[in-house]
Amino acid sequence: MNHAENAVSKAALSRMPAYLRFLKGEEGKGVQYVSSAAVAAALGVSAVGVRKDLALVSSLPGKPRFGFEVHRLIEDIEKFLGYHRWTNAVIIGAGGLGRAILAYEGFENYGIHVIAAFDASPAKVGAVGGKPVYPMDRLPDIIVRNGVKVAILTVPRAAAQAACDEIVNAGITAILNFAPVYLHVPEGVSVRYEDLAVSLAALCGESTGNQ
């Protein structure tokens, strides 16, 4: 909506993280240039598709005989994906999964600050990995003060809808839901389902040749 020619397909967008992952790996090995063919071979896609995708985000065209500059490309993709504008997020539910995510180091690379977790049980209140775990009634106050719009929901399935209603009331508009339950939310709130079992089942399907 800011850029003039703004034609990036959803499909292309969804492939960007894979490019980024691969490119960072190459960068770590000291590689300076990659060809579209190399990326394509590694990721199991077509080289023309890679070139088209990269052309969408690259600030510098690829050089014939060399390919694309790895470092530059990483920056371009990160910028494109918005990893440079910081977002605050909270975790709802400080059980095993919630605590593991709270302690997870990887978010900072993506422009995400996970600032705290919340739990209904007083026994869970305290801190994990240097980050605070608050009781649920602190939620409205804290998310307003920090402008938090994004929540990671890691409560047990039976508690998910109630917790969802509560955080939506408090002002959350985007939810990453780990509970294997469909969530009813009002218009304007987006839910993304991170269903571990579904991911795993899909993987099994792939490897066993799902019909």
Add this chain to the structure above:
Amino acid sequence: MNHAENAVSKAALSRMPAYLRFLKGEEGKGVQYVSSAAVAAALGVSAVGVRKDLALVSSLPGKPRFGFEVHRLIEDIEKFLGYHRWTNAVIIGAGGLGRAILAYEGFENYGIHVIAAFDASPAKVGAVGGKPVYPMDRLPDIIVRNGVKVAILTVPRAAAQAACDEIVNAGITAILNFAPVYLHVPEGVSVRYEDLAVSLAALCGESTGNQ
């Protein structure tokens, strides 16, 4: 490959879990029939698309004036997705995330047995939630004996590629990788990246209107 007319698009396949989640929610509320329009409204997609998708997997056509039988549809989708053929899986890395997943109850509904975790550190060996945590050197033996082809990789990023090589050598052919690293694998091994930060970043992008 088993069924004669075997034309299910990848796109349709990827929508099935969402239908399933919604339908199970409705079933839990005692709803017996749903119309394609109701599903479409809840999921934010088109009703015609829903009908097309459901027609692909439903063993019974929808009834005009009623819609589709919820319970039957759930069974059909589960059968279609292969949730009825059981698969054994193991977890590599018994840190916070690995232990949380080991204790996770949700896999059994999807035809997946997570039978054990493995960790390089002797300190982690033992049991979590009634399931064993073995030292890494037990891996080849145990996966062969249990016919395990699927592994969930939850080791730290720096250890991911080495662990990957090790389990691929041992006979794993499908990997659900939680480490935010690109993995080099030989042909025939499939990797699925479960990058929490990417998921969260994508969600943020959606809600803030990614270009």
Add this chain to the structure above:
DNA sequence: TAGATTGTTAATCGATTAACAATC
């Protein structure tokens, strides 16, 4: 220069949407 690799235009392919007849 020669040749590898890029970017782009046109053609194919697949998936979604629109229109409408069929059905309980």
Add this chain to the structure above:
DNA sequence: TAGATTGTTAATCGATTAACAATC
């Protein structure tokens, strides 16, 4: 019956692939 809802055929739309000229 009337009407809501389905299933299907045809049309549109978008994305991928193929072919090839441009470039360092």
